[in-house]
Amino acid sequence: MSHHYLRFDDVHYSYPDGHEALRGVSFCITHGEKVALVGANGAGKSTLLLHTDGLLMPDKGHVVVGGVTVTRKTLPLVRQTVGVVFQDPDNQLFMPTVEEDVAFGPMNMRLTDEEVEVRVASALSAVGASALRRCSPHRLSGGQKKSVAIATVLSMSPSILVMDEPTAGLDPRARRQIMSLIASFDHTSLIATHDMDMVAELCHRVIVMKEGLVAADGDTASIFGDSALLEECGLEQPWRLRCGSRIG
Numbered sequence: 001m002s003h004h005y006l007r008f009d010d011v012h013y014s015y016p017d018g019h020e021a022l023r024g025v026s027f028c029i030t031h032g033e034k035v036a037l038v039g040a041n042g043a044g045k046s047t048l049l050l051h052t053d054g055l056l057m058p059d060k061g062h063v064v065v066g067g068v069t070v071t072r073k074t075l076p077l078v079r080q081t082v083g084v085v086f087q088d089p090d091n092q093l094f095m096p097t098v099e100e101d102v103a104f105g106p107m108n109m110r111l112t113d114e115e116v117e118v119r120v121a122s123a124l125s126a127v128g129a130s131a132l133r134r135c136s137p138h139r140l141s142g143g144q145k146k147s148v149a150i151a152t153v154l155s156m157s158p159s160i161l162v163m164d165e166p167t168a169g170l171d172p173r174a175r176r177q178i179m180s181l182i183a184s185f186d187h188t189s190l191i192a193t194h195d196m197d198m199v200a201e202l203c204h205r206v207i208v209m210k211e212g213l214v215a216a217d218g219d220t221a222s223i224f225g226d227s228a229l230l231e232e233c234g235l236e237q238p239w240r241l242r243c244g245s246r247i248g
């Protein structure tokens, strides 16, 4: 299952204004891992995620998806493997209707009409958005847009699912739905989030970022058990731990 792994080798990236957002990031995620990416605002989480499918390219270092190094040439291959859900769903939705947005990826993969229909129906059902099929994405609520944006990525059947703050701004029911979807996604996932309760519940591993570097990378229980680290990186323990129960 080599196409399910994701590796960063000493990745550096500066924005055009000169701000160095990634200052030498390395890690490797293997098949089936559910990894949380946490860190204070501005730590570099979104910048890192934009490197997973080549929306940004490193100034130095490499990103490797399966055996494939991300370059302009390998982008089509990489994007069949990695599906990125952006922080702002308005960057992901651009068609007149929800179903056209969700069908867009599968149609580009040149699947048959029947296959496209199956993908659209199952992706919308997975995020609880079947009833929104014929709506205009721009008229949906923030949470509905988020769900549909996730469906546009699921419809491509990615081997590696990358999400930027998937539960931010969702009501409790929508949050629960997205969480059960992530739980049932049995490939590899990398999720940037401030939702520590979700991390405690779904992720077995946490990568902590601080100022463009990986400050820590370990199993969820040991990261959340390290209060000095959390304090230093501007993070909080999940509610369950604050209330004295263990993370299992």
Ligand SMILES: Nc1ncnc2c1ncn2[C@@H]1O[C@H](COP(=O)(O)OP(=O)(O)O)[C@@H](O)[C@H]1O
Residues within 6 Å of the ligand: 015, 016, 017, 019, 020, 021, 039, 040, 041, 042, 043, 044, 045, 046, 047, 048
């Ligand atoms: N388009 C941009 N141009 C210049 N600097 C940016 C841009 N986007 C993000 N940054 C800066 O890069 C750093 C990392 O940002 P980001 O990756 O969005 O962090 P996070 O997702 O952890 O909040 C921040 O200091 C941010 O201000």
Ligand SMILES: [Mg+2]
Residues within 6 Å of the ligand: 045, 046, 047, 087, 164
């Ligand atoms: Mg961000």
